[in-house]
Amino acid sequence: MSIHHVLVIFRKASYLFVALSAGVVLAGCSSTMGNVKTWEGDADESRAAVLKAPAEIKVQQVNGRSQTNFLMDDLALDFDLLPGENHVVFTYKTIWAKSGVVRNGESKVHVVETAPQEATIDVKPGEVYRFDFQPPANRQEAEAFADDFSADIVNASKEVVATSSAWDGRSSGQPPVARTLVGSGGGDSGAEGGGTLAELKALWGEATEEERRTFLRWAFE
Known part of the structure; x- marks a missing residue:
C-alpha cells in the first residue's frame, strides 16, 4: 500500500470522526437544552x-x-x-x-x-x-x-x-417602567439625567431595526 492510499484512508477516517463527534455534540445539546x-x-x-x-x-x-x-x-x-x-x-x-x-x-x-x-x-x-x-x-x-x-x-x-x-414594529407588551421613571425626578438635575437615560432606553426598545441602523450611522458619523 502506498503512502498516498494511507493518507486517503486517514483523511476519510478523520472526516468520519469529526462528523460523528458533531452528531454527538448536537444530540447532547438538544437533549439537555432547557426551556x-x-x-x-x-x-x-x-x-x-x-x-x-x-x-x-x-x-x-x-x-x-x-x-x-x-x-x-x-x-x-x-x-x-x-x-x-x-x-x-x-x-x-x-x-x-x-x-x-x-x-x-x-x-x-x-x-x-x-x-x-x-x-x-x-x-x-x-x-x-x-x-x-x-x-x-x-x-x-x-x-x-x-x-x-x-x-x-x-x-x-x-x-x-x-x-x-x-407586527407594527413598535408595540412590545413591555410595561412602561422606563417612561414612569422619566417623570419621577421632580426638579432634581441628577434625577433628570437618569430620566433622560431611561427614556432613551425605552425609545431604543421600541425602535425598528431600520430606525436603529439610521441612528447608529448618525451617532458615529
Missing part, C-alpha cells in the same frame, strides 16, 4: 407556562425582550412564559432547495420568511401552548403563504387562545 426563560429577575417558575415553537417559527421577542441569542436558528424551542398577558413577536421561515444548476457563490437554497407577526396570549399557570398553522407543501405555496401569513396559538385542549397579525 428558554423569557423574563429577567426572580419569579415563581413553578407557575410558568410553556410556548412550544417548531423550528420554522423564529420567536424574536417576548414582552419586548429579545429571544434571538442562539447559535443555530433551526431549532425547535420551548419558551417559559409567566402567567398573565404575554406579547410575542415572531416570523415563519422555510428553506427550499434550488433545482437546476447553481453558479459558484450562489446560494443553493431559497429562503422564504414572513414579515414579523405579533400575538398576545393570556397565559394560564402551567399551561402548554403551541403554534398552529397549515404548512406549505412547496416553495410556491410558501411564497404565497408568506404574503398573507397568520398563525393561531392553541392550548393543550387545542382551543385557539390567540391569532397573530402583522
